[in-house]
Amino acid sequence: MTAKTPKDSLTTLTDMVLPGETNPLDNLFGGELLARMDRASSIAAQRHSRRIVVTASVNHVHFAKAVPVGSVVTIQAKVSRVFTSSMEIYLDVWIEDRETGNRTKVNEAIYTFVAVDRTGTPVKIPQVIPETKLEKERYEGALRRKQLSLVLSGRMKPQDATELKALFA
Numbered sequence: 001m002t003a004k005t006p007k008d009s010l011t012t013l014t015d016m017v018l019p020g021e022t023n024p025l026d027n028l029f030g031g032e033l034l035a036r037m038d039r040a041s042s043i044a045a046q047r048h049s050r051r052i053v054v055t056a057s058v059n060h061v062h063f064a065k066a067v068p069v070g071s072v073v074t075i076q077a078k079v080s081r082v083f084t085s086s087m088e089i090y091l092d093v094w095i096e097d098r099e100t101g102n103r104t105k106v107n108e109a110i111y112t113f114v115a116v117d118r119t120g121t122p123v124k125i126p127q128v129i130p131e132t133k134l135e136k137e138r139y140e141g142a143l144r145r146k147q148l149s150l151v152l153s154g155r156m157k158p159q160d161a162t163e164l165k166a167l168f169a
């Protein structure tokens with residue numbers, strides 16, 4: 001299996017915020033952004049693995065800034081690390097100023113996808129080799145985040161989470 005780079009899975013989704021997608025403050029509804037991010041990360045996971053992929057976990061979402069109605073929202077998703085059948089997808093979200101085109105980062109999120117066969121059984125997928133400084137930082141932190149996610153979902157005993165223990169040693 002030939003390894004790939006995060007660039008191979010790069011997925012960019014640009015769309016507007018319409019009135020039906022907002023909360024009572026006329027800002028984008030959180031669940032709507034989660035759905036858009038799920039779509040973008042699903043495409044990135046497919047591009048990396050070339051398999052059927054399912055969302056296993058939403059590990060982290062940080063709604064740093066509100067996104068007003070009418071905003072143009074760009075979501076960028078890339079595979080940051082692969083384990084065996086699972087992969088971490090890192091997402092960055094920006095809005096752009098109508099007049100200047102300057103971008104403001106509004107959100108960051110981390111999803112875990114699993115590649116499966118037609119019966120839903122997890123399958124092994126190619127590894128990813130990070131290239132840029134940021135990709136390398138995200139790769140390095142991914143095992144810690146995976147262990148945290150497994151502990152929180154009851155799939156790993158806290159005492160087995162070596163990466164988390166190392167943080168507090």
Ligand SMILES: CC(C)(COP(=O)(O)OP(=O)(O)OC[C@H]1O[C@@H](n2cnc3c(N)ncnc32)[C@H](O)[C@@H]1OP(=O)(O)O)[C@@H](O)C(=O)NCCC(=O)NCCS
Pocket residue numbers: 054055056057082083084085086087112114116120122146149150153155
């Ligand atoms: C995700 C799913 C395929 C895992 O299947 P499983 O039979 O439990 O298989 P495994 O225990 O071998 O887990 C497969 C991989 O997922 C990882 N995984 C499972 N749950 C995870 C979680 N909460 N966080 C991080 N990784 C997780 C495992 O660590 C394993 O990774 P690896 O192969 O890279 O080491 C299965 O639980 C599933 O189909 N869930 C429903 C998915 C779905 O419908 N999503 C859409 C929701 S609307």
